[in-house]
Amino acid sequence: MYISICEKIAGVLREYTGREDVLLVDGGEHADLASTVAFAMAKEKRMAPVQIAREITDAISERLLKELNVRTEAAGPYINFIFEGNYCAEVLKAAIKPGYGNLPPKNVRVVLEHTSANPNGPLHVGHIRNTIIGDTLARCFRKAGYPLEVEYYVNDMGRQIAIVAWGIDRQHADVFAEGKGDHLIADVYIEANKHLTADPSLTAEIDALMQKVEEGDEAVIRRFKGPVKRCLDGFKETLAGLHAHHDRFVYESDFVRNGDTSKILSRIGHMPEAVHEETLALDLANYGFEKKYILRRSDGTSVYAARDIAFHIWKGHNFDRVIDVLGADHKLIGRQLQATMDLLGEIVPEIVFFEFVSLPEGSMSTRRGTFISADELIEEAGRRAMEEVTSRRPELDEETRLSIAKGVAAAAIRYDIVKTIPEKSTVFDWKDALDFEKQSGPYIQYAHARACSILEKAGDFPPCYDLEGAGEVALAKHIARFPKVIDQVVTELKPHLLAIYARELADIFGSFYHAEPVLKAQGDVRNRRLTLVEATRNTLKEALETLGIDALRAM
RNA sequence: GGACCUGUGGCUUAGCCUGGAUAUAGCGUCGGGCUUCUAACCCGAAUGUCGGGGGUUCGAAUCCCCCCAGGUCCGCCA
Known part of the structure; x- marks a missing residue:
């Protein structure tokens, strides 16, 4: 409309x-x-x-x-x-229908990659900025009518995972012990790095492992696979807690095993921009890059970038639009990848970069063990939310309170992260992350719960679409903008726009709620306000769910 | 040294790409509002050299140039 x-x-x-x-x-x-x-x-x-x-x-x-x-x-x-x-009337009629905000189906197949953290330790509060930006975008693309596949690219043959495999043997670690696998792997990884720092000559052992994996040595491949799986199982649990979902996990090693990587290296080797020294590299000077883009080491093994090119060619052959969510540390390599894809005449990925999340005491690092894991954050948020729910709604049974608390916790975390533009680097703050007040996910959930409460008490009513008064019209006009916001998010790749929109809608509803009595009104006034509340409730529900936040009916 | 991102009231933050009407909100501060649909709320007030300086324009937070500060990257790591 x-x-x-x-x-x-x-x-x-x-x-x-x-x-x-x-x-x-x-x-x-x-x-x-x-x-x-x-x-x-x-x-x-x-x-x-x-x-x-x-x-x-x-x-x-x-x-x-x-x-x-x-x-x-x-x-x-x-x-x-x-x-x-009848503008407002038309808006209301559309907004009370389930699925309001859905845009017409498109025939552009989209593949979106996000998170893709290395399996060498649990996801931390920096990784989940990637997850939440990516998952929110994914939900917006689906709402905007695009056929979409969300992928996680598993770096299962890099140096990090070689260090893990090496550390497991050396430390006689039992990574199949009880507990969450990603945390067990982190312990091994941090310890192994200490040994490597103390004695740099040990890196030769890591190099040897990487070479064997690329040659297809079955025994070493098995040593890599176990911990990778253990770690990914942990990731999946964490991601589920954040309401983030991947349709497919793609393994980097597959692109070596199936020959795609060597194929692309030979294709690149014949290009005029190829630089053959001991290594194979690309000269991307025409794209403004000073340094050579090295793709094959002098020992014949491929570097990550080469496997990444193979992966992106595969994506481009199966989809029409390729989107990656990457941290700012990948900016250079991401742009080199884009340049290379352009040079190859393949689909150039669109990349959403986000700046870093650091701790007040400095940057986060899995290797050094200086990070706050997403699991810690989710647990603490859940605990705080349970306290809050219990003090507000002591009459509810424990199971109900727990379920509300889980929804509130995930909402607080997701909203806190998605509301800020990705270009801004942030310092993690427990107070902000666990905020349940205005400009938070729970605040928007609360507006939805209030609308639900009114509608529940109202019972059946005949819809009335003829709004009157500035308060009612302002609310309807903001509801009207929702589809436009979804469209904007997918064209500009800016999920924070939806976060801002949802908060504004909750704000306007809050003012309306206090200024205009609904249940106490009579006749048409009551009916049109109830219709407006229903339209608001439905829009808030659609917006919340597109943000990956539970639209709680009570809290 | 080079490249990219950021700098907006005490703190956090939107707007910048695509210039336009009193610069958006929250926290905190101050003052109000629960016998009335859930106060995780609402209403009102105070708080701004939009990092600094030049330029373009009828008009600049927004575009261009220089400078300053913070973050990130510049590996035969991923």
Whole structure:
């Protein structure tokens, strides 16, 4: 509704002004939509913007009112559009339907890769920024009608995992002991790194292991596989706790075993940009990279980058749009990968980069053991949420309270992370992560629960779509924007837009809730407000679920 | 040394790509509001050289240049 009206207004303006760009902006408190095109036309027409705005308004206002129920007003140099008539009614009718915000199905197959942390220790609060950005994007793509596959790329043959395998033997560690596998692996990895730092000559043993794996040595491959599986099982548990899901786990080693990596190395070897020394590298100077992009070591083994190219070629052959979520430390290599894919004439991946999460005392590192694991965070959030639920709703049985607390905990964590733009580096703060107040996930859940409560008490009511009053209209107009937000998230790859939108909707509902009695109102007033509450509830539910947050009916 | 990201009230933060109407919110502070639909809430107030300096423009938080500060990267690691 909102999207189509905006497009139609743009069309009329384009037709009248003859300009391609009609400079539509958000009207803020003045209007639903505004155009600043009069400023831009002032110079060429040698006229004052105020006058131009008036002329345009005079010329198109009648048509817009008749065809679209849009009131057009010139406010100084601005042209304001106010949506009237049955706009709000149409919005309400759409918004009370299940699946509100779903966009028409697309036939563009999307593959989205996120998290892909190395299996050498548990996911920590830095990794889950990747997870939450990625999973939120994935949910938005599905809502926007795209066929989507979400993948986790498992680095199961890198140096890190060789160090783990080596450490297990040397420490006689039992990584199949009781407990969460990823944490057991971390203990081994941290210890092994201490030995390697103390005696750098030991790295030769790691190199030997990596070489054997690439040669296909079955015994060594088995030594790698066990801990990788143990670690991934731990990851899956953590990811489930965050409501994040992957459709497929893709193993790096597969691209060596099936020959894709050597195929691509030989293909690259024949390119004019190839640099053959002891190593095989690519010269990406034309793309602005000073250093060579090394793909094969002098001992003949492939580096990570080569396997990554093979992986991305495979993705490009099976999907139309390839998206990766990567940490800022991968910026250089990510752009080298994009350049290489471009050079090869393959689909160039779109990469969403996010900056680091650090601790007040410094950067996080699995190797050094300086990190807060996602499991710790989830557990602590769950504990705090349970305290909160128990003090607020002592009458509920323990099972119900636990279930609410779990939903609240995941909401607080996911929202705290997704609300900030990815370009901003952040310092992890327990207080912010466990915040259940305004600008938090639980705050939005609470708005939803209140709406549910009203509707439950109301019982059946005949829908009424004729809203009145600024409070009701403001709420409906914000509801109207939801589909546009979903569209924006997938075109701009900015999941935080949805987080902001949901919070604003909860805010507006909060004001409405306090200002306009619903159940106590009579007749049509009661019915139209109930209809509006139902539309809000449904929009909040769809928004929350797209954020990967439980839309709790009570809390 | 080079490259990329960030810098917005005491703290956290949106807006920047695509310039436009009094710069968005939260925390904290101050003042109000629960016999009324869940107070994880709402209403009001105070708090801003949008890091600094130049430039472009009718108009700059937004675009360009320089500088400063913080983060990240520059490996035959991943």
